[in-house]
Amino acid sequence: MTQRLKIRLALVGILILAIGAGVIDYPKGPNIHIGDYEKEVKVHLGLDLQGGTSLLYDADVTEIPADERAGALDGVRDVIERRINAFGVSEPNIQTIRSGAEDWRVLVELPGITDITEAINRIGETPLLEFKTEGEPPEIPEEQKLEIRAQNEVTKGEAQAVLDRVLAGEDFEALAKEFSKDPGSAEKGGDLGEIQEGVMVPEFNTAVFETGVVGEVIPELVQTDFGYHIVRVDERTDVDAAVEPPVAEEGEEATPAAGSTARARHILFNTIPEEPQFQGPFYEDTQLTGEQLERADVTFDQNSGLPTVSLTFNNEGKELFGQITRDNIKKTVAIYLDGSIISAPVVQQEITTGEAVISGDFTLDESKELAQRLYAGALPVPVELISQQNIGPTLGKTSIERSLFAAGFGMILLAIFMIVYYRLPGLMAIVSLGVYFLVILAIFKLWPVTLTLAGIAGLILSIGMAVDANVLIFERFKEEMRRGKSTRQSMDDGFTRAWSSIRDSNISSLITCIILYWFGTSLIRGFAITLAIGIVISMFSAIIITRNLLRVFRVKNTWWYGIKRND
């Protein structure tokens, strides 16, 4: 291959590169489609240029073992990501940041979102989903029972003393106000108002409707689950007991019999129950929690049409849920959210598909929110917001316009200087700088590099450095020319001799970029990356593009090279 052909080929290569880069750079240019691979080609603007919010969270990993921390941090990122996605932000950037052994952070960048109070709240909340099964309440130790019994004896003594005073003729109402532990009636002198027969607990009911004599204090203490009562029946209307009270059907509130009514007063002395009392069955924890959820969706009940939330468990959850349902057929399984029960369906059969439905009294919005919150899951470790940055959209837009204008203006000044001072080589340098710019922009679009304001500054600085490589070569070239070498020879020597300077100086700048990248917050990293890309491409543009252009457009007259030579 002749030298001439080589140069021509290089020139064609440069042209193809420039056109290719130009097509990519063209606004709304084509996207990349290679088979199934599809990639949108566009410049990614940093938050400072398009406006948005950046949140930095510090994860507290002190509670978990060292080898699980990295996984926990990834978990935090995933959970935050799901919560943010539910919030509907386009292109959020959520990444973990670990520099050093002490920093466990998650950076959340939300472009276009400036009203972020709701987003912050959404990230910070930790819903807790638990599944519980019916079980035996825990036994209270004998020792504790004895203690309770002793205390209740004391209470009984107090009650007896008051009963004695009532029986001795003291004012019932005044004593009720003073001693009764029933806050509702104590104020009213112990008056319970009108009572339907069968509504009160059995012991009390018997006392009022059977043992008690109207207008008299029952001379014994009445003991119920609540404690000891001193009771006085004030009125009673007896109705024919032959009338059958309607039988309460299962699941319904027992309708009070349209039977006897009474009016009574009481003084209550609370006792502590020896066995714990529960409303409904006692529920035991299971291994199954929101952690084993794979997804949660809003569905609709086929019969009622009401919104429900359907749950799909992962493999572990599927197994656990299968076991729980197998062991609890005809019993209830309670679903707790944030510690309170939201539904307790009765298990009809073993469920092995790993799917469950929560039905409750939900509105559509409530069920949507519940599904989202459940899907997002709980944060594996607590997080703390340590830095927050919002940039308004107009500020970013102004910044990009102004810096682009400034860059254009600077480039024109630069071009004028180079052409006036270096003439033909200067012009070639500007042409190669143009190609350099197209290539840089194409790289930014393809990589994609997130462009920040500091990044633009880095880019512009790299233009200065690109020119530097050219200037080094041209100065060397002139020197060789002055020594009387031919244009061709001077050019080659100029390039060869300048190369070591260009190489060494650029390597030192690249070292700086690496350290900057390590040091930096995301904004500074943008600067370091753009500067580094700029340095590498600028070396290429000076060594390959300018050189070949100058070889092709070679002229005899040395005026074009800014040199007076007396041949």
Added chain:
Amino acid sequence: MYDIVGKQKYFSGASAVLFIASVGVFLLWGLNLGIDFTGGTSMELRFPDTASRPAITEMTATLAELGISNPRLQDAGEAGVVLKMQYISNEQRQSIIDAYVGVGVAEESFNTIGPSLGAELKDKAIVALILVLFAIIGFVSYAFRKISRAAVPSWVFGVGAILALIHDIVLILGVFIVLGKFFDVQIDAFFVTALLTILGFSVNDTIVVYDRIREGLKYRDKKSFKQIINESINSTIVRSLNTSLTTLLVLLALYLFGGESIQYLILALLLGIIFGTYSSIFIASPMLLVGEKLLKK
């Protein structure tokens, strides 16, 4: 050819005066560190017009009610206010906005940094600076390892480059301390970025001159070390000035038209390039001669 090395004492003297002045203002006033390093909040609010903008005293009172003490408020633009204060929570931020939502306030920007994060960044910045310095000293020593033993060992080149860099850093810091004192210009992460970049740029210039000296030593003839240094400076001075000039042109355009948020980053870069060019011509290379003399003794 200019006898730059011969007039060394004037250049060294001028640099020494500026260096001492910079150290002086540092001891006197210290650095005006921004919230990036101290932790705290910077918030810019914009009102529809000057009439709807509350008075500074009124805003201070509102902030005090929200538990924010000692805020610093500055006018920004026509109807804007910049609030600088301690680290605040998002609730507090929302309360501030809510307090003025009636008059149509808009939040232009908000930046809050926890105190521990600030302290951490400060440590990191110092480590990064030291790392860059050592990386450069290492690289320069490596790049010039094959240099003729007749002159000076290669690490002297490294030390010379570092002295020039320290000179640049101290002088820029001096300027920013004065700006910080009188115009409340703060030293932030951007400033450190600029500083680190300048290190790269300045050593760039220095390496070009050193590269020439390296070449000169190879074809030494009977020239003295001093002569070689002077010739090398002279043959690279046009290149150094032109490179700096082209970069300065672009930076100047950015400084004048590029917007406020990176104004001081650009200013630091501008100063850095001026000092860096100066030091690579008038400090770094003559230092080699000083090194040679010291080693001879």
